[in-house]
Amino acid sequence: xxxxxxxxxxxxxxxxxxxxxxxxxxxxxxxxxxxxxxxxxxxxxxxxxxxxxxxxxxxxxxxxxxxxxxxxxxxxxxxxxxxxxxxxxxxxxxxxxxxxxxxxxxxxxxxxxxxxxxxxxxxxxxxxxxxxxxxxxxxxxxxxxxxxxxxxxxxxxxxxxxxxxxxxxxxxxxxxxxxxxxxxxxxxxxxxxxxxxxxxxxxxxxxxxxxxxxxxxxxxxxxxxxxxxxxxxxxxxxxxxxxxxxxxxxxxxxxxxxxxxxxxxxxxxxxxxxxxxxxxxxxxxxxxxxxxxxxxxxxxxxxxxxxxxxxxxxxxxxxxxxxxxxxxxxxxxxxxxxxxxxxxxxxxxxxxxxxxxxxxxxxxxxxxxxxxxxxxxxxxxxxxxxxxxxxxxxxxxxxxxxxxxxxxxxxxxxxxxxxxxxxxxxxxxxxxxxxxxxxxxxxxxxxxxxxxxxxxxxxxxxxxxxxxxxxxxxxxxxxxxxxxxxxxxxxxxxxxxxxxxxxxxxx
Amino acid sequence: xxxxxxxxxxxxxxxxxxxxxxxxxxxxxxxxxxxxxxxxxxxxxxxxxxxxxxxxxxxxxxxxxxxxxxxxxxxxxxxxxxxxxxxxxxxxxxxxxxxxxxxxxxxxxxxxxxxxxxxxxxxxxxxxxxxxxxxxxxxxxxxxxxxxxxxxxxxxxxxxxxxxxxxxxxxxxxxxxxxxxxxxxxxxxxxxxxxxxxxxxxxxxxxxxxxxxxxxxxxxxxxxxxxxxxxxxxxxxxxxxxxxxxxxxxxxxxxxxxxxxxxxxxxxxxxxxxxxxxxxxxxxxxxxxxxxxxxxxxxxxxxxxxxxxxxxxxxxxxxxxxxxxxxxxxxxxxxxxxxxxxxxxxxxxxxxxxxxxxxxxxxxxxxxxxxxxxxxxxxxxxxxxxxxxxxxxxxxxxxxxxxxxxxxxxxxxxxxxxxxxxxxxxxxxxxxxxxxxxxxxxxxxxxxxxxxxxxxxxxxxxxxxxxxxxxxxxxxxxxxxxxx
Numbered sequence: 001x002x003x004x005x006x007x008x009x010x011x012x013x014x015x016x017x018x019x020x021x022x023x024x025x026x027x028x029x030x031x032x033x034x035x036x037x038x039x040x041x042x043x044x045x046x047x048x049x050x051x052x053x054x055x056x057x058x059x060x061x062x063x064x065x066x067x068x069x070x071x072x073x074x075x076x077x078x079x080x081x082x083x084x085x086x087x088x089x090x091x092x093x094x095x096x097x098x099x100x101x102x103x104x105x106x107x108x109x110x111x112x113x114x115x116x117x118x119x120x121x122x123x124x125x126x127x128x129x130x131x132x133x134x135x136x137x138x139x140x141x142x143x144x145x146x147x148x149x150x151x152x153x154x155x156x157x158x159x160x161x162x163x164x165x166x167x168x169x170x171x172x173x174x175x176x177x178x179x180x181x182x183x184x185x186x187x188x189x190x191x192x193x194x195x196x197x198x199x200x201x202x203x204x205x206x207x208x209x210x211x212x213x214x215x216x217x218x219x220x221x222x223x224x225x226x227x228x229x230x231x232x233x234x235x236x237x238x239x240x241x242x243x244x245x246x247x248x249x250x251x252x253x254x255x256x257x258x259x260x261x262x263x264x265x266x267x268x269x270x271x272x273x274x275x276x277x278x279x280x281x282x283x284x285x286x287x288x289x290x291x292x293x294x295x296x297x298x299x300x301x302x303x304x305x306x307x308x309x310x311x312x313x314x315x316x317x318x319x320x321x322x323x324x325x326x327x328x329x330x331x332x333x334x335x336x337x338x339x340x341x342x343x344x345x346x347x348x349x350x351x352x353x354x355x356x357x358x359x360x361x362x363x364x365x366x367x368x369x370x371x372x373x374x375x376x377x378x379x380x381x382x383x384x385x386x387x388x389x390x391x392x393x394x395x396x397x398x399x400x401x402x403x404x405x406x407x408x409x410x411x412x413x414x415x416x417x418x419x420x421x422x423x424x425x426x427x428x429x430x431x432x433x434x435x436x437x438x439x440x441x442x443x444x445x446x447x448x449x450x451x452x453x454x455x456x457x458x459x460x461x462x463x464x465x466x467x468x469x470x471x472x473x474x475x476x477x478x479x480x481x482x483x484x485x486x487x488x489x490x491x492x493x494x495x496x497x498x499x500x501x502x503x504x505x506x507x
Numbered sequence: 508x509x510x511x512x513x514x515x516x517x518x519x520x521x522x523x524x525x526x527x528x529x530x531x532x533x534x535x536x537x538x539x540x541x542x543x544x545x546x547x548x549x550x551x552x553x554x555x556x557x558x559x560x561x562x563x564x565x566x567x568x569x570x571x572x573x574x575x576x577x578x579x580x581x582x583x584x585x586x587x588x589x590x591x592x593x594x595x596x597x598x599x600x601x602x603x604x605x606x607x608x609x610x611x612x613x614x615x616x617x618x619x620x621x622x623x624x625x626x627x628x629x630x631x632x633x634x635x636x637x638x639x640x641x642x643x644x645x646x647x648x649x650x651x652x653x654x655x656x657x658x659x660x661x662x663x664x665x666x667x668x669x670x671x672x673x674x675x676x677x678x679x680x681x682x683x684x685x686x687x688x689x690x691x692x693x694x695x696x697x698x699x700x701x702x703x704x705x706x707x708x709x710x711x712x713x714x715x716x717x718x719x720x721x722x723x724x725x726x727x728x729x730x731x732x733x734x735x736x737x738x739x740x741x742x743x744x745x746x747x748x749x750x751x752x753x754x755x756x757x758x759x760x761x762x763x764x765x766x767x768x769x770x771x772x773x774x775x776x777x778x779x780x781x782x783x784x785x786x787x788x789x790x791x792x793x794x795x796x797x798x799x800x801x802x803x804x805x806x807x808x809x810x811x812x813x814x815x816x817x818x819x820x821x822x823x824x825x826x827x828x829x830x831x832x833x834x835x836x837x838x839x840x841x842x843x844x845x846x847x848x849x850x851x852x853x854x855x856x857x858x859x860x861x862x863x864x865x866x867x868x869x870x871x872x873x874x875x876x877x878x879x880x881x882x883x884x885x886x887x888x889x890x891x892x893x894x895x896x897x898x899x900x901x902x903x904x905x906x907x908x909x910x911x912x913x914x915x916x917x918x919x920x921x922x923x924x925x926x927x928x929x930x931x932x933x934x935x936x937x938x939x940x941x942x943x944x945x946x947x948x949x950x951x952x953x954x955x956x957x958x959x960x961x962x963x964x965x966x967x968x969x970x971x972x973x974x975x976x977x978x979x980x981x982x983x984x985x986x987x988x989x990x991x
Contacts (some may be wrong), residue, residue: 032878074975077839077901078832082973120874153894155750156934160941163872168938179930183923190904194911 017084017137018072020094021130023053028126031225031383036208043109046122050102051135057098060086071139081138082146083200088501089275089343092450092494093136093267093360096347100259100354101129103473107358108251110469111365115249125255127154132260136267141189141199141276144268148185148232151264152178158252159245159486168246177231177241178261185228185268192276195221201271203504205278215285218277222287225272226294233265233328234321236298243317250361253313258354262320266327273331274339274505281469283334290417292332292420296427298325303434309369312360315438316353319396322431323349330411333424336502338414344498345407351481352395352404358474359389366466368456372442382465386446388478393439395481398432403484406495408432510560513553514580515567517588517627520546521595525620532613536603539616543592543599546623549594554585557984564633577694579633582984583838587630587757590842593966594749594849595623598742600959601853605741614655615740622648622746629754635683635693635766638758639676641720646672649751653739664734671721671731675755678718682711699766710798714765716759716779723755725779725816726786729809733793736805741856745800745849748808753841756815760837763819773823780820784921786813791928795935800855800865803932804848807891810925811844814906817918821909829912835979836905839971843976844897846967848889854961856881857953879957881940886964888933893926896972 012019025281027049032401034042063070064086072084086094108125112118131154135147152175160171192198196207199414207218231238241261256262273282282288304324309315326349330342362385363369363378379386395402408428415424459466488495525540528535557563563580602619605611613625624649628640654662687693689708690701702708724732731878736748763771790810797803818837827835857880858873859865873881890897903922910918 032882074973076896076973077905077976078828078835078979080901080904117875120878143980146900149894150896153889157874160938163941171941172934172938174932175934180927183926186904187907187919187923190907194908371587450889 005062006195008059009066009068012056012059014057014070015072016070017086018062020053020056020060020098021084021134021137023056024049024126024133025130026436028123031119031126032123036116036119039118042119042122046105046126048101049126050098050105051393053129054098056103057094060366061095064088064091064358081140081198082143084134084137084143085139086137087203088497088504090136090138091269092343092347092497092501093263096263096350097129097132097259100255100477101361102352103165103476104251104255104354105260106469107254107361107473108249110467111249111251112363113467117161117163120157121249124157125251127301128158128255128260130154132264139201140200141192141271144271145182145186145189148264148268148383148402149182151260152182153439155252155256155261155390159256161249161252161302162247164247167247170241170247174241174245177238181228181230181231181238184224188224188228191217191224192221201275203275203276204506205276205281205459207277208281208284216314219285219287222272222277222282222285222291225271226291228332229263229265229268229272229503230294232261233269234262234298235265235294235325235328236301236321239298239302239321243314244323246311246313246317250313250357250364252286253317254354254361255355258320258350258357262324263346263350266324269328269347270331270343279331279339279505288332288334292329292424295325295328295332296375296423298322299329299431300434301428303431303438307434307438309438310373312372312375312442313357313372314373317358319356319438321436322435323353323396326407326411329424329427330407330414333411333414333420334416335414335418336506337410337417339502339505340495340498341407341410341412341414343501344495345404346412347494347498348395348403348407348484349480351477351484352392352402355388355474355477355481356396358477359385359469362466362470363472364436366457366459367454367490368458369454372445374452374455375442375445376449377446379447380451381454384465384471384475384482390443391482392474393443395485397435397439401482401485403481403488403494406485406488410495413493463472467499510556511563514563514565514578514631516549517546517553517592518578518624518631518868521620521623521627525617525624528616528620533609536606536612539620540599540603540618543596543623546627547589547592550585552789553580554589557582557585557661558981562984574691576637577633578631579695580631582982583757583760584630584982585984586838586842586978586981588627588717589752590753590845591623591626591630591750592730592968594845594963595619595748596624598849598853599781599957599965601745601856601956602742604953604955605856615652617650618648618655618767619742622652622751626754627868629765630757634695635686635698639680639683642676642679642754642758643673644752645754646676646722649743649747650735652743653747655740655743656738658738660734661738664731664738667731669737674720675718678714678721682714682718685711685714695761695766698806699768702767702769704769708767708770708854715762715767719755719759719762720782721872723759723812724754724809726782726789726809726813729786729790732809733802733805736808736852737799737801738955738967741755741859743851744804744855748805748852749845749849752808752812753845756812756841759816759876764822771823773820774824775963776820780817780918782907782962783795783813783816783819784792785916786810787817787921787925788813788928791925791932795928795932797932798866799860800866800867800870800936801852803867803936804851804855807929807932808844808848808850810929811840811848811891814902814922814925815844817921818906818909821906821913821918824915825909829909831977831983833905833909835982836902838982839898839975839978840902840906842975843890843902843971844969846971847887847897847899848961849959850883850964850967851891853963854880854887857960858884858954861952867936867939870936870939877952879952879961879968882936883957883960883964884940885937886961888937890964890967890972892929892933897968898971898975899967900972 306318
């Protein structure tokens with residue numbers, strides 16, 4: 001086995017990050033040309049690409065673990081280069097994306113069976129993942145910005161996919177938000193580059209040696225960057241596009257909310273704070289406290305609005321608004337424990353939220369349930385889906401031993417360590433209570449209330465409660481969320497990896 | 508001497524083609540595309556020659572420089588010739604199937620090849636009188652091609668186009684008369700050496716700028732462009748927007764940075780830049796309001812030329828390496844627009860044929876019945892907005908960078924507003940494309956026309972966005988007396 005991996009790493013060489021990006025990009029381009037009716041060919045291509053990408057990521061982890069350095073450079077203009085490289089933080093995000101892409105692909109194949117324009121859908125779906133992986137592997141801000149914009153472009157057709165008036169309106173709103181954000185980010189990056197030179201991501205940051213007269217410009221740049229990235233991370237008041245994009249098909253919502261788009265924003269903020277500014281220098285500039293306040297406000301605001309949504313997907317959307325800001329809160333608190341909490345939540349929130357969206361999609365696809373008020377007794381009809389949903393919801397609330405508990409535990413410890421417990425703890429408690437208030441009634445309805453007639457039952461219960469390709473993805477991701485919590489201290493767990501990253505971020 | 512032949516061939520090949528296409532009318536189309544292919548080959552050869560054997564200066568017919576027709580090929584000229592030849596090639600391939608009747612072919616190809624000749628000759632002209640001749644040739648062949656639209660609106664636009672073109676060349680002619688009276692030569696290099704700062708020089712500069720601003724449709728002299736560019740046949744619109752206005756822009760660059768370098772001031776550059784900024788805002792806004800796709804594309808050209816002029820005030824203040832980078836970025840922006848806009852017009856032509864109209868409001872569901880054409884429009888749109896990867900993205904990057912470095916942050920605001928407007932007009936178009944219609948079986952609907960358009964669009968985005976690094980080294984080949 002080891003020998004095989006060694007041979008593989010040698011054969012793929014330094015360009016491995018490029019192959020990882022191209023594996024889905026090239027297949028995406030091919031899928032556009034697959035005829036609508038060739039279901040089998042398209043499925044094969046999709047799964048093949050997803051599996052190959054995951055294997056390549058595996059080889060990458062192996063290589064990085066054994067001290068191999070992966071760097072792909074491509075000069076696109078004087079003084080401007082694209083750089084893909086693999087450091088600990090990018091590995092975390094790449095692994096998450098590749099893994100969840102495979103699961104979501106299986107789910108999407110099941111979900112979109114018989115619906116029109118599948119080649120177009122899967123083509124953009126693949127491009128979207130390429131963009132996500134690309135920005136995860138970006139080695140400098142220039143590369144990051146390019147993939148960030150590319151991600152917007154690739155997701156737009158997915159939001160507009162249904163082609164209805166509503167879908168196109170949502171897509172337009174999505175675009176208005178994300179392009180304005182992208183443009184502000186671009187301006188900020190060019191400005192920063194004109195002050196600080198090449199913006200390679202370095203653990204611990206690169207700006208602390210700049211002279212004091214640049215500091216006020218650096219604060220403005222930070223603001224612009226946070227606004228630019230905050231649009232995708234759905235920081236309040238930049239979150240308006242997210243609930244509206246719920247018109248997209250369930251796999252898209254799952255991907256947008258759990259992996260690609262919101263995470264791109266959150267990941268970008270983590271990168272900017274830790275690997276560009278450096279968390280200690282950012283604290284010195286005094287920009288972390290406002291960021292923390294915005295994140296805290298977003299957490300409470302998102303949870304509060306979630307409480308009032310009857311539409312299941314909308315409730316989950318506001319829950320996302322709230323949950324993603326945990327990552328940002330962890331980033332904004334100076335201290336290694338909070339950093340661990342923020343970074344590990346990047347993974348934990350992803351697997352929990354995707355589970356919830358898969359389950360919501362299953363209810364809609366199988367029984368026509370779109371609203372919370374229609375969910376009475378669904379636990380008996382769809383036990384496995386509802387079990388997965390329950391695990392995801394409990395994790396979101398932060399009940400041990402689910403993954404969400406680990407995140408919140410470290411955030412709380414971090415707040416204690418940094419001496420900001422006084423305002424962080426109330427936020428965490430309030431949010432947990434609100435989470436409980438909007439998730440527990442759903443669980444109660446689903447498990448304990450007698451069933452009403454289903455609104456629109458498409459798929460009859462046979463051997464399984466629904467189509468197998470719809471059923472297994474949430475079950476798998478729910479198990480992962482459980483395992484990430486139970487085995488948090490095992491080697492290679494997300495928590496251990498987050499601790500490794502954190503150790504390198506503090507000089 | 509053997510290398511210098513490349514300079515001659517890129518001009519004489521299309522000219523020869525034009526003559527042959529006039530004589531052998533029944534084979535006009537074949538002659539047309541073959542000569543486009545050969546010209547493109549020679550343009551690559553020319554670039555290779557300039558890169559390896561240096562700048563080429565050539566006096567035709569053995570007359571010494573200052574008397575006869577002189578040709579001059581440096582890095583910039585060679586790059587422009589290559590751009591022009593590649594766009595012409597793409598449009599030629601497209602035009603083979605676009606025109607349906609033999610008569611249209613017979614009218615189109617001679618004029619088309621004449622246009623290509625005029626463009627290449629203009630880029631390579633070594634003296635100011637040659638420039639005048641090529642400008643006239645360009646203006647006449649372009650307006651004749653516009654008239655091929657054969658509708659009433661097209662004829663009216665063509666006539667107006669002709670008159671505006673003549674007015675522009677007239678202003679230019681007055682300027683070179685002044686220069687000739689003062690210095691006794693029209694060779695660009697010789698004038699650049701002899702030029703003195705005096706009212707006569709000023710008058711010549713302003714006359715030339717006014718004439719060329721009219722020809723490149725710089726705000727507020729852009730009024731003639733939208734009707735002309737939107738009523739011509741698709742390949743003609745493509746060349747007009749992509750190349751013909753660029754030719755005027757190229758001359759402004761040459762005159763500004765080389766011939767008149769001692770006379771130019773930051774103030775004048777800022778005036779130009781301000782006009783450019785107005786062009787960006789007004790052009791983009793009008794594109795957003797346009798009801799037809801071709802009109803949208805034409806207004807977008809007004810905006811894109813505005814960006815090009817916005818480089819001027821920043822180029823005046825920067826020095827050294829940073830200035831060379833910015834200059835390259837300006838050229839890259841021009842190239843990116845040339846490829847993107849020609850692709851967009853070609854795609855619009857396909858849309859017009861298959862949808863029967865190009866009213867944006869009614870273009871629902873094009874992703875279904877013309878997927879590849881829609882893809883081309885999307886790619887071209889990316890390059891027009893300046894999203895990565897595209898040459899325009901890099902161009903805007905350096906423009907922003909220069910604005911920050913020199914503290915002229917107001918250009919940043921213009922750029923941000925222009926980009927937002929561009930996003931709005933591109934996606935207003937694409938938003939309609941995702942309507943409900945049953946899917947077609949084939950991705951290619953009109954392959955012979957879609958593939959050239961796709962090639963041009965790919966060039967503007969991935970080609971220039973990721974592979975343009977050599978451009979800067981090509982542009983480094985400048986001759987004597989050049990101000991760069």
